[in-house]
Amino acid sequence: MWGDTIKEITDLSSYKGVWVFAEQRDRRLKNIGLELLSVGRRLADKLKEDLVAVLLGDEVDEFVDELSAYGADKVILVENELLKRYTLDAYVKVLAELSLKYKPSILLIGGTLEGRELAPRLAARLGTGINSDCTDFDIDEEGYLVQIKPFGKLMAEILCRTRPQMATAKPNIFKKLEQDRSRKATVVREEVNISPEEIRTKVIKVIEKTNNPYENIENAEKIVAGGRGLGSKENFKLIYELADVVGAAVAGTRSVVDRGWLSAKQQVGQSGKIVAPKLYIAVGLSGGAYHKVGMQNSEVIVAINKDPVAPILQMATYGVVGDLFKIIPLLIEKLKNSLTFKEGNRKYDEKRS
Amino acid sequence: MPSKSLKIIVCIKQVPAVPDMKIDPATNTLVREGVPCILNPWDKIGVEEGIRLREKYGGEVTVITMGPPQVKQAILECLAMGADRGVILSDRAFAGADTITTAYTLSVQIKKMRYDIIICGRWSMDAETGHVGPHLAELLGIPQICYVKKVDVDIDGTRVTAHREVEKGVEIIEAPLPVLLTVMKDLNEPRIPTLKGIIDSRRKEIRVINSSELGGDMNKYGLKGSPTCVKKVFPPTLRKPKMILQGDPKEVVESLVQILLRERII
Ligand SMILES: Cc1cc2nc3c(=O)[nH]c(=O)nc-3n(C[C@H](O)[C@H](O)[C@H](O)COP(=O)(O)OP(=O)(O)OC[C@H]3O[C@@H](n4cnc5c(N)ncnc54)[C@H](O)[C@@H]3O)c2cc1C
Ligand SMILES: Nc1ncnc2c1ncn2[C@@H]1O[C@H](COP(=O)(O)O)[C@@H](O)[C@H]1O
Numbered sequence: 001m002w003g004d005t006i007k008e009i010t011d012l013s014s015y016k017g018v019w020v021f022a023e024q025r026d027r028r029l030k031n032i033g034l035e036l037l038s039v040g041r042r043l044a045d046k047l048k049e050d051l052v053a054v055l056l057g058d059e060v061d062e063f064v065d066e067l068s069a070y071g072a073d074k075v076i077l078v079e080n081e082l083l084k085r086y087t088l089d090a091y092v093k094v095l096a097e098l099s100l101k102y103k104p105s106i107l108l109i110g111g112t113l114e115g116r117e118l119a120p121r122l123a124a125r126l127g128t129g130i131n132s133d134c135t136d137f138d139i140d141e142e143g144y145l146v147q148i149k150p151f152g153k154l155m156a157e158i159l160c161r162t163r164p165q166m167a168t169a170k171p172n173i174f175k176k177l178e179q180d181r182s183r184k185a186t187v188v189r190e191e192v193n194i195s196p197e198e199i200r201t202k203v204i205k206v207i208e209k210t211n212n213p214y215e216n217i218e219n220a221e222k223i224v225a226g227g228r229g230l231g232s233k234e235n236f237k238l239i240y241e242l243a244d245v246v247g248a249a250v251a252g253t254r255s256v257v258d259r260g261w262l263s264a265k266q267q268v269g270q271s272g273k274i275v276a277p278k279l280y281i282a283v284g285l286s287g288g289a290y291h292k293v294g295m296q297n298s299e300v301i302v303a304i305n306k307d308p309v310a311p312i313l314q315m316a317t318y319g320v321v322g323d324l325f326k327i328i329p330l331l332i333e334k335l336k337n338s339l340t341f342k343e344g345n346r347k348y349d350e351k352r353s
Numbered sequence: 354m355p356s357k358s359l360k361i362i363v364c365i366k367q368v369p370a371v372p373d374m375k376i377d378p379a380t381n382t383l384v385r386e387g388v389p390c391i392l393n394p395w396d397k398i399g400v401e402e403g404i405r406l407r408e409k410y411g412g413e414v415t416v417i418t419m420g421p422p423q424v425k426q427a428i429l430e431c432l433a434m435g436a437d438r439g440v441i442l443s444d445r446a447f448a449g450a451d452t453i454t455t456a457y458t459l460s461v462q463i464k465k466m467r468y469d470i471i472i473c474g475r476w477s478m479d480a481e482t483g484h485v486g487p488h489l490a491e492l493l494g495i496p497q498i499c500y501v502k503k504v505d506v507d508i509d510g511t512r513v514t515a516h517r518e519v520e521k522g523v524e525i526i527e528a529p530l531p532v533l534l535t536v537m538k539d540l541n542e543p544r545i546p547t548l549k550g551i552i553d554s555r556r557k558e559i560r561v562i563n564s565s566e567l568g569g570d571m572n573k574y575g576l577k578g579s580p581t582c583v584k585k586v587f588p589p590t591l592r593k594p595k596m597i598l599q600g601d602p603k604e605v606v607e608s609l610v611q612i613l614l615r616e617r618i619i
Contacts, residue, residue, distance in 0.1 A: 025520075088497065113520055117499040117535075120452065120484035124491035129453055129580030132482040146584075152376045152383075154586040162580040200496035201528045204514070209522035222619075246619050255372060264538075271481040279618055288373060289589045296592065300618050302609070308599070315591040320609060321599035330606040338610055339619070 012105075012143075015163040018044040019104040021095065022053045022067055022075075023112065025086065029063045032110030034070045035174040039137055040108060041071040046139040050074050052104065053185070056094055058084035061187075068185030071177050075185045076102070082194045086114055088121065089199045094192050096125045104164045106145050108137075111168035123166050130166040131158050133270055135173055135293045150270050150289040172218065172274035172297075213249065214240070215265045220249035222279040225268060225295070226261075227253045229284020229305065229324055233261040238328045239283060245335045251275065253285045269294035284324045287312025304328065359412030359506065361403040363436065363472045364459060364489070365396040367420055367427040368479040380576065381583035382449050383479060385421060392427040395474025397434075399536050401543040402504065403472055404435045410506055413437045415466070419447055419458050425559065432554035433546035439557070444564040449576025452480075456488030457578075461569035462562065463493060470513065471533040475500060483535065490533035497533045498526055502540055506530075 020040045022033035037053060044051035053072040055063060057079060064075050076098060082090050095118075099107065109119040111133050123130035135155075136148040145165040147158040160166070217223055224246070226239040236250075243250045252262040254269060268275055270290040280298035285291065287303070287310060295301070296315065303316035304324050313319040320327055370391045375384040392400075403414040416431040418424050419442040428439035440462060447458055463471070471493075476483035483499075490497035502523065503516035514527050518537060546554070564574060572578055596612075598605045613619045 092491075113500060113518060116483055117487050117497070120482075120487035121491045121497065123484075124453060124456065124488040129451060130484060131581060132484060147581075150589070151583065151586055152374050153588075154376065155589050156381070156583045157585040157587070158581055159584045160581045201498060201526050203524055203526050205525040206519070206521055207523040207525070271476075290373075292589055292591075300616075301592075302613075308597075311589075311591065313597065314594055316597075317592075317595045318609060318612060319594055319597045320605055321597060322602055322605060326602040327606060330602055331609065334606050334610045335619070338614060 012163060015103045015105040017050045017052050017102070017104045018047065018106045019052045019054055019099075019108065019164070020072070021107070021109045021115070022055045022063070023086075023110050023115065024055065024057050024060055024063060029066055030110065030112075031176065032112060032115075032171045034066075034176045035171065036108045036110060036169065037067065037071040038177045039169070039174045040106075041177060043106060043137055043139055043145070044073070047105070047143060049105065052076060052102075054078075054095065054098060056080075056083045056091060064185065064187055065181070066179075068183045069179040069181050071183070072185045074188060076188045076190055078190045078192055080192065080194060082196065082199065085203075087199045087201065087203075088118060089201065090194050091118055092122050092125060093194060093198065095122050097192055098190060099126055099164055105143075107164040107166045109166070109168050111170040115168055119166060119168050126164065126166075128162040128164055128166055129160040130168075131160070132168050134167045134169045135270075137167070137169075150293055153289055155289060170274045172276060214243065215249065215263060217249045217251045217266060217268065217275055218273050220275070221277050222246055222248035222281075223251050223268075223275060223277045223295075223298075224248045224281045224283065225251040225253070225285060226256060226283045227285020227291075228255040228259075230256065230261070231284075233259070235325075236261055238324075238332075242281065242283075242328060242332050242335075245332055245339060246279070246281070248279070248281070253291050282312050282316070283328060285312060286310050287315060359406055359410050359469045359510065360467045361406060361412060361414045361470045361472065362463060362466065362468045363396065363399045363403045363414060363416045363431070364474075364485065365400065365416050365418045365427060365431060366393045366474070366477045367391070367418065367424045368393045368477055374479055376586060378586075380449060381586055382576070390423065390426070392430050393474050393477045393479075395476060395478075395536060395538065397543045398538060398540050399472040399474055400431045400434055400436055401541045402536055403470075404544075405541065406470065406504070406506065410510065412469075415440060417459065417462065418442070419450070419455060421448070428559055429554055430546065432557045432559075433550040434544055435550060437557065439559040441559060441561045442567060443561055444567075444574075446564040446571065446574045449579065450574065451579035451581045452482050452484035453488050454573060454575065454579045456485045456492055457573050458567070458569070459485070459489055460492040461567055463489070469510070469530045469532075470506075471495075471531070473533065473535045475535050475537050486533060486535040493531075493533070495531045495533055496528045497535070498528055499535045501534045501536050504534060504540075
């Protein structure tokens, strides 16, 4: 229990190293782990400690090279039949045993659905604090991990006084490093004892979902996003129409998802998805801190808002002050004419199908 | 029908009704006083599901929360919906708790109770961490099923089968009781309390428990017991705007499209 652990940790310096959980699924290493290696590299360099990738699975040693190419100094590898598929009980057990043995100072886990259920359970087992969906990290003068995320209209810096310092971060927040195939990580193989009875949940079946191209915002090159300024679900047809014209996916703010105007998959921001398209057209949304963290890395931001001091206009590449109900229909018409000329529509239709 | 009646506990939380909360500059914690509050929408789903399970399989539903005295309002709402009784953990010593500390506080009380199913919201609207459920399941040593969209109890009342959201789609998963579930919004449509429900709720038991009655480890409560703390807050940095267009809508749109084409953005 952490109350006891706090007292036990008289010497924080016995906790060393930056750990990244390298998620793999269906014989593929997930991007999120590689992205976390990138920020982990920065933290480890600042601390002058090792960056360690922790890889669980069955016959997954083929991924070691990739993990070192993306920045890991060391890979801890646990291979076991029972780790082939992710299960909460087995993964928590193994990660907890490894952490207790090696005492990492920092442990970063991807903010995927699975990561978000695994990380807090693991934190409770280790008796340590944890933060979700951080948008940046740093190291302070005392060597503590600074965990940064939005808080109200502001950003917060959060510290943790227990070890390991645990946090999750969403996919797309950090950019993978350039691969360096000459890097060679040391490999440590660990054995763990797990029995099938310890895995208390049993998966009976998985029903795979079908993808709606409008909702595939994480991979879209262009996104048209709408906010509460649209006023109603029906008015979102304006957004869809504009999206069709420029060949974009459709996204929105939490306010509109909460109102049922869009599906949860279309939410951009702290509790939605992190996107970084070439073009992000923000319509009738204010651009509060929680939304901003989800789209600030877009290459070009076009914002249409009637409030000249809306934060979104203060960060847009091209900001338009005006009533969206006047601007958007004109914009659709104008673009239709210009783009038919460029055959933009056809190109987009091909890409979508 | 399961052969035993189900003991269900639903963890609920009252949250500020506003989309962006205020922060107390002295403690860097959320300002909860003087702000209109609602029952966390995911927890309302949890209460509804608890009641439905009871209606289907028999048993009782207890709602529990940790928070300041005004949380009674949220508990009353759950009782009016049809929950059987409420428990409020309330003490100055509990204030400022982070997620693990909140889960610990709840766990001290829940360990004294009997339960087959514990329901938490997928996350709470003011923080959206979703940590308390998994923390709590671990502290109680029971299995958890997160992101539940549908749930059933098997015939002899020893297992649940749940549909839950995973990245690929939906996973159908089974676990033995006792189990902790975290619930998604599309699990059900919560009922609106009837007048009779509201009147009945006044007669239902609400226990208020302070830290000395609760017992447990005083070093693990509240702000003091929390391993994480907000050290600093600062305004978000904004990218520099490049160009602001305003004036006649036709002209504005004309210029915008020209720029987008010229810069090869579209
Ligand atoms: C824990 C937590 C997590 C959150 N996570 C997210 C998240 O992931 N994503 C997210 O988006 N939000 C999130 N939020 C909410 C966020 O803080 C904001 O409240 C939300 O983004 C605001 O949505 P909005 O911009 O649509 O609405 P508003 O802030 O109400 O903005 C509407 C804008 O539309 C403009 N407008 C109105 N009418 C017109 C018109 N006719 N023409 C032009 N402009 C018009 C207004 O000037 C205004 O700027 C979160 C909040 C919390 C507390
Ligand atoms: N103070 C609290 N009292 C009771 N239950 C809580 C409390 N805080 C969180 N929970 C439960 O944990 C869930 C997730 O909350 P959170 O981890 O804050 O996102 C909520 O939906 C509630 O079911």
